[in-house]
Amino acid sequence: QVQLQQSGAELVKPGSSVKISCKASGYTFTSYDMHWIKQQPGNGLEWIGWIYPGNGNTKYNQKFNGKATLTADKSSSTAYMQLSSLTSEDSAVYFCARLGYYGYPDYWGQGVMVTVSS
Amino acid sequence: DIQMTQSPASLSASLGETISIECRASEDIYSNLAWYQQKSGKSPQLLIYAANRLQDGVPSRFSGSGSGTQYSLKISGMQPEDEGDYFCLQGSKFPWTFGGGTKLELK
Numbered sequence: 001q002v003q004l005q006q007s008g009a010e011l012v013k014p015g016s017s018v019k020i021s022c023k024a025s026g027y028t029f030t031s032y033d034m035h036w037i038k039q040q041p042g043n044g045l046e047w048i049g050w051i052y053p054g055n056g057n058t059k060y061n062q063k064f065n066g067k068a069t070l071t072a073d074k075s076s077s078t079a080y081m082q083l084s085s086l087t088s089e090d091s092a093v094y095f096c097a098r099l100g101y102y103g104y105p106d107y108w109g110q111g112v113m114v115t116v117s118s
Numbered sequence: 119d120i121q122m123t124q125s126p127a128s129l130s131a132s133l134g135e136t137i138s139i140e141c142r143a144s145e146d147i148y149s150n151l152a153w154y155q156q157k158s159g160k161s162p163q164l165l166i167y168a169a170n171r172l173q174d175g176v177p178s179r180f181s182g183s184g185s186g187t188q189y190s191l192k193i194s195g196m197q198p199e200d201e202g203d204y205f206c207l208q209g210s211k212f213p214w215t216f217g218g219g220t221k222l223e224l225k
Contacts, residue, residue, distance in 0.1 A: 045205060045216040061213035095161060102168065104152040104209060108161035 002026040004096055004109035011115045012086055019082040020112045022096030029077035030054040033099035036070060036081050039111070040092040050099065051079060086116045120144050120208055124217030130225045131196040141206035141217045143187040150210035153182055153191045157202040165204075166191060198224055 007021040022034065036048040049060035053072035060068065067090070069082045079096055093111040100106030121144040131137045141151065149169035154162040164173045166182035169189055179194045193200055201224050206217040 044218050045207075047207075047214040047216070059212065063213070097162075100164070100167075102171065103150075104164060104167045104207065105162075106164050106173070108163075110161055 002098065002107045004098060004107055006094075006096060006109035006112045009113045009115070011117065013118055014087055014116055016086055017082060017084040018086065018114055019080055020094060020114070022079040022081075022109050024077045024079065024098070027098070029072075030074055034070075034072065034079040035097045035099055035105050036068065037095045037097060037105075038092045039095065048081070048094075053077075053079065083114070086114075088116050090114060091116045119213055120147060120211055120215050122206055122208055122215050122217040124206055124220055126220060127218065128221040128223070130223045131193075132225045133196055133198070135196045135225075136192065136194045137196060137222070138193075139191045139204055139206075139220045139222075141184075141189045141191075141208075143189075143208055143210075146186050147208045147210035149185055149189075150208060151182075151184070151189050152207045152209065153180075154205055154207065155200075155202050156205070162205070193222075196222075196224065200224075 003025045005023045010018050012018045030053045033050045033052050035050040038046045048064045048068050051058045051070040058070050072079045093113050095111045097105035097108040123142045125140050151169045153166040156162040165176050165180050170182045181192045205219040
């Protein structure tokens with residue numbers, strides 16, 4: 001069965017970077033886009049962007065240009081998102097989600113809580 | 119960016135009641151809309167895609183409708199397991215954008 005296993009919660013300092021992972025199993029990793037979504041209490045959900053692991057192509061929400069960098073490792077079927085120059089505004093739960101056959105995210109990881117605090 | 123205005127923000131329904139949640143887009147999204155359910159502390163689950171197509175395994179009491187800028191999710195007969203947050207997602211134009219969410223509770 002399709003599973004997306006994300007890395008654990010992160011407590012990071014302002015100005016630093018963090019890299020979170022999303023390990024895929026149960027399907028051909030290189031054949032499906034992987035999307036990333038930010039969820040903050042009260043601010044709802046924001047789409048960050050996607051990566052196609054087959055060739056590394058990416059597309060970002062302009063709002064996250066320079067903030068988020070998406071990569072993928074085909075050998076380990078793992079997608080990554082690095083967030084840089086962190087501020088309190090980046091404190092949120094971050095989800096990876098596979099783009100399904102019908103063109104919408106169908107399987108989601110469990111989410112990673114990132115807390116930015118000194 | 120396309121703005122998705124979702125209503126109501128919260129809703130309380132009795133067992134067996136039929137409820138509707140609306141999403142209005144700031145421009146035509148040509149039925150490129152999905153609905154998700156998210157239970158507390160869990161990841162979202164896809165319910166409806168392409169405005170009115172039921173995702174495999176989702177109970178038939180869930181249905182979606184709409185076109186153009188106006189879309190709705192209907193639950194025909196509220197069940198206890200339907201409690202949670204619901205939100206819409208437009209996939210018509212980048213950046214994809216989400217509705218603000220609806221919290222559904224059992225009365």
